[in-house]
Amino acid sequence: MGRKQGNMTMAMASEAPKDGFRLSMLIYDTRFRSFTIQVIVLLLVLLGIGWLVDNTIANLAAKDKDINFGFLWNRAGYDIEQQLIPYTNDSTHGRAAIIGLLNTLVVAFWGCIFATVIGVFVGVLRLSKNWLVGRLMTVYVEAFRNVPLLLWIIVVFVVTSETAPQPKDFKVTAEMVQTGAEPAAQKILFNTIAITNRGWNIPGPLFERPLPTVHLGSVPLNLTFLAIIAAVVGSFVANRRVLRHARLVQEDTGIRPVTWWKSLLILIAPIVILLVALGFHLDIPAFPADENGVSKGFNFQGGILVQHSFSALLIALSLYTGAFIAEAVRAGVMAISRGQTEAAYALGLRPGRTMNLIILPQALRVIIPPLISQYLNLTKNTSLGIAVSYLDLRGTLGGITLNQTGRELECMLLMMLTYLIISLIISSLMNAFNSAVKLKER
């Protein structure tokens, strides 16, 4: 049957010019068939879209609704605990959506960083010759890859929020001062972080002599942060110049000038000087105490209170995505053939330099594409914050705003578009990076 048809098609192809156009050629002649199919598909798609639009209009009319984005400028009327820019419940729904978007981005940003650190660390350790370490890392990777992310988020949230002590357990009472007893709960990590049932009290940055905040129109510009960013970026640029100069000298004379102390100085000195000049110190959360050391008040003062919803989401996302990144890293390093290592040893390179100069640059090219998709997955998975009531984009725009205004179509449309744009931006950034480090072929 198949062969007969094949012959038929070939015969048609050679005879077709002689015959005139017949209707059956629309299906059986390969020159016209793709045209026919596309026209049919186009018609079907248009019909489908028309049907959906028609239904939507009918449904909207039946519910006495319209499509209108005006609600974005109405008063939101709900509070958001974690806000990166000023917001009160008098602000608009639009501003609430932006707060939500920023909350999504901040989890995604820190999550990507932590997940990469964990992933690279675990991926390399899993390749170690140490039997015990290898097994432990395998257990970690398999445990996190084969259990739903939602479970990790909920478990971390429930365990930290339900088992953590109350703030009053950290208080030192007059009785304790007399008897020398310790309070029921202690801060961790050198007495800097207090985990209570309300959240994580972590140290915050504090400047004694901050630069003023300038208003550029209605946009407030915090000069302190701008100065710090400028100092960091400036020292990185300067360091690159030093390294480029060193490379030029090496290419000219064959001797590479010693640069490590210059680099260290350029990278560290400016930021340290700036921070000292601004009077930077950490604001450690603590109870206000009187002269005897007896605590006053009901809660910690100073520092930053991080909500359990944020910390649980961040920890679970980092550990979960870290397991996937570890697999990508391991696969990338294993993809480099053994001959590369042997060739490097034959050239007399030490193991450390072999890793840095030969294996890693090649492995990086294999690692980056899966890494991109893991970053994208992590960003999309931040929407699981719904399980712990984290008010991200889905919680504000697609949650409370949607329920309050009843504008499902508009809210869902805006939310999907925003996620789509974030995904496209991340993937285009990482693709640009990928093509920059890609092996340049003919």
Place this chain on the structure above:
Amino acid sequence: MSDTRAETAFIRTEMLAPELPPVTERGIIKWLRENLFAGWLNSALTIVSLLVVFLLLKSALPWWLNGVWNATSLGECRTIAGPEGGACWAVIKARWHQYIFGFYPQDAYWRPILAFALMFVALAPVLYYGLRNGAKLIGTVAVLTVLSLALLDHDVTHVVLIAVLMAVLFAVSWIAPKRLVYVTLLYPFVAFWLLWGGSVWKPVATLLGFGVMVLVYRLIQPRLGVIMGTAIGFLAACFYWLFVQGIITGALGSLPPGLAGVNSDQFGGFLLAFVIGVTAITCSLPIGILLALGRRSDMVLIKTLSVGFIEFIRGVPLITMLFTASLLLQYFLPPQTNFDLILRVVILVTLFAAAYIAEVIRGGLAALPRGQYEAADALGLDYWQAQRLIIMPQALKISIPGIVSTFIGLFKDTTLVSFVGLLDPLRGVTQIVRADINWKGIYWEPYIFVGVIFFLICFGMSRYSMYLEQKLKTDHR
């Protein structure tokens, strides 16, 4: 010559038995030196790891071993376990049926169990290389099914009937394994009927539509060819489903045999996860293949549509798709249509997974050497023949790891349906359990239980994919 021999004091005439290697180079000490204490960094890592393992065991093992299995509330658990504390597994013992079946009627548990067992029978011709292995698997499943039914179901006739059915299927798989394909083809209808109940004539009438399609195809294909035959057959079947089926079900719907109907909101736990997961996995693979082919097509319109669909789906989180299923479909469908929430969720999860599968298969297609396509053309195969006989078998083989990890991701993502009000095992059921006054404040045990089951299923799937990869490996490198 003999002189020299006599002068030499001693010449050994037989071989010495080889010395044992030094004590540090043999046995367990060698293994320890090489694997745990090679160099100071390695030794430090070993000691740190030992410390971690020790701390983990020290905090978890007593709790684990001191578990309480018989209690009616968390308070009672704590009293029994005493001051050192212990796990309260009694909650699992009390509520396991909700974790497995949700609110499915207790006297009908045999239906999901039978559907689950039949799933393996239906999968046997698809999954298992070596037909004897398939038969062995079916035998094991049959024994387990009958055992669990004997424990759970108090109606002896059910157990006996199902035992007979499983025995027949086992005999078929042993004698004529290829016949099991019919079980595979019928399985979706049987499973639907078993799970949701109702009159048997409803799935039969639906099945008749496929009969119509095949019949029309057989009639038309000799005259008008494959393409027209398929198209007209499909249209005839659609006509049947839209206009004729309703009449048939209306006429026969009240006639026996039938099973008691079960509503979708009674589904829950792992039963729900399996219904959504298995359906979506089965349907997403063919759709994904079509999307991947569409994305590589020469036809501009098809390519644009495929790319747009895939990139849109991959750019938004699954949760937004699920909310679309629960909130927005009511706008897009004709007024007064009201179809099942589980079905809506299954459709959107399927589309979601299909976009990811499409990308995985596109990778497999791109990895095939161009020569394979050219060879297929040179043999005179048309597009679908080339795809079926040359391209897809190779491309799918390359994509197995990616496809299976997408399936694992899909199965894990079935837990997200709790956000649209379905009772998934992880959040839906556990919330109900934790809201019970007897079990208020319990957190580790339910999550460990659910997590272990998910781990076993997903880990099993990934091991199976590795086995399949090995089995299908044909290159001789």
